[in-house]
Amino acid sequence: MSQPGADVPDHRGRTGLHLTGRELDRNPDVVVRDVELLCAGWHVLRKTTFDHRRADGTWSTQQRETYDRGDGAAVLPYDVERGTVLLTRQFRWPVYVNGHPDGLLVEAAAGLLDDEDPVAAIKREAAEELGVQLRDVELVMAPWMSPGSVTERLHLFAAAYSAADRSGAGGGLVEEGEDIEVLELPFTEALAQVREGCIDDAKTVLLLQWAALSGPFSSAADV
Incomplete structure (x- = not known):
């Protein structure tokens, strides 16, 4: 099913909002696994799943919701x-x-x-x-x-x-x-x-x- 803000435009004409963060590789201790678009109202709410290498060398999988209203x-x-x-x-x-x-x-x-x-x-x-x-x-x-x-x-x-x-x-x-x-x-x-x-x-x-x-x-x- 099509999702506004992802594969079809939302009310502000935006698409691809589910892609933000997927390409990040500046920190070798963080590996992005998935980005889910939760809401594309005036601003954007995403849930990102990533693997994080802790200071002791072990890896953990975490999820974070981020609210993107721009700078x-x-x-x-x-x-x-x-x-x-x-x-x-x-x-x-x-x-x-x-x-x-x-x-x-x-x-x-x-x-x-x-x-x-x-x-x-x-x-x-x-x-x-x-x-x-x-x-x-x-x-x-x-x-x-x-x-x-x-x-x-x-x-x-x-x-x-x-x-x-x-x-x-x-x-x-x-x-x-x-x-x-x-x-x-x-x-x-x-x-x-x-x-x-x-x-x-x-x-x-x-x-x-x-x-x-x-x-x-x-x-x-x-x-």
Whole structure:
């Protein structure tokens, strides 16, 4: 029987989604045996069976489910002169259903890359979500966000901005269901919210702590 996303196109026109990972041979201690496509919704869920050689030389057969939503990018715009950063607040169903009081999460502006270059993608997201035109962006780090089950790698950027760079209201794209509030906060207040647990989104915490420890608001930046 035909399976959408495998031998026939899914609703996004994709095929061959069951082949991802079958060709991997970079690690001689891992031999891929099978890849099963479990679900091809907007993103892709796979179950992979592989043999793994342990440190003691014995082999074991394992299965892992991986959720593939592609890679992403996020950015922390900062204004050193005014001591501010630009963040967003929006409703997130996954955190709401997992215990967050109202699901309204304070975050750095972010989005998925699809097939776009990370720099181009984050400049576009900043314009759409924050209403700010960023010129030069700096790649801060590119961590794996949930390596036990999610394939995503997130490119974290920072960029200087000024009041003159605010070209629009932001808010995201209505046609994509976005309803984003733009927050311009004093950096000291944003960092305090991290300590108090009010800002608890991982990418945002990473960027704010980077800005305090080695970024534009660090003591070294004043030297």
